Amino acid sequence: MNKKIGHVTLLVKNFDEAIDFYINKAGFVLITDNAFGNGFRWVTVAPSKDAETAIVFVEADTDEKRKRIGNQAANHVFMVVQTDDCKRDYEKMKANGVKFFGEPKEVPWGVEVVFEDLYGNRWDLLQHNGF
Numbered sequence: 770m771n772k773k774i775g776h777v778t779l780l781v782k783n784f785d786e787a788i789d790f791y792i793n794k795a796g797f798v799l800i801t802d803n804a805f806g807n808g809f810r811w812v813t814v815a816p817s818k819d820a821e822t823a824i825v826f827v828e829a830d831t832d833e834k835r836k837r838i839g840n841q842a843a844n845h846v847f848m849v850v851q852t853d854d855c856k857r858d859y860e861k862m863k864a865n866g867v868k869f870f871g872e873p874k875e876v877p878w879g880v881e882v883v884f885e886d887l888y889g890n891r892w893d894l895l896q897h898n899g900f
């Protein structure tokens with residue numbers, strides 16, 4: 770049996786502002802943006818077109834969901850974006866206004882740096898060394 774994680778949910782305040790950040794600042798690609806009526810919209814992004822897992826934006830529509838925006842993993846890294854060149858992507862994202870916590874550094878598992886999305890969720894940008 771072949772299984773994989775297809776989508777991960779990310780709570781957002783607004784679809785369009787989330788799309789703008791992830792596409793224009795973080796360098797992701799828009800996979801789907803479909804409106805189905807009655808306010809239902811299916812929006813997914815991914816780090817690249819060939820990524821196996823996409824992020825589904827869910828517009829927070831309750832107080833409980835709104836409380837979780839930007840704090841889906843407390844102050845820990847929420848998700849990891851793997852890249853073939855951490856320093857290149859860091860420079861591009863930083864130039865686009867993405868907030869980073871330090872600079873890319875060598876670690877036993879590769880080269881990494883933590884960044885923050887528009888809501889405060891922390892992400893790891895990782896160039897994995899394959900160990």
